[in-house]
Amino acid sequence: MPNTDLTPRNTSVMLPIALLTGLVMALIDNQPGWDDTGVSAFAVISAAGVLSLVEPARPWLWAAAIGGWFPLIAISLHGNYGATLALLFALGAAYAGSFLRRATAS
Secondary structure, eight states: OOOOOSSOOSHHHHHHHHHHHHHHHHHHHSSSTTTOOOHHHHHHHHHHHHHHSTTTTHHHHHHHHHTTHHHHHHHHHHOOOGGGHHHHHHHHHHHHHHHHHHHHHO
16 A cells, blocks of 8 residues: 655655765756756756655655755855746656645645
């Protein structure tokens, strides 16, 4: 029987994975030779969406864990404030994933 309970259960396991995934994606995105914003955006959207599908109770947490690294690194290294869009993409994907999980659990 699938788990349709929407209470947080896996946060202690998933949060370090999400933080590490977001950090690795942000470091790759800020490499000097990396110039593929579409791939980075797709990775952020996919990761935040999947995490909030699995654990829908805290979509803001998954968005911050995945997308928060992008502006943090880009602003501190390059003064690139445009990287805050990654956080907005992550928020949108996380809340969409959470909504989808809640809609299918009902």
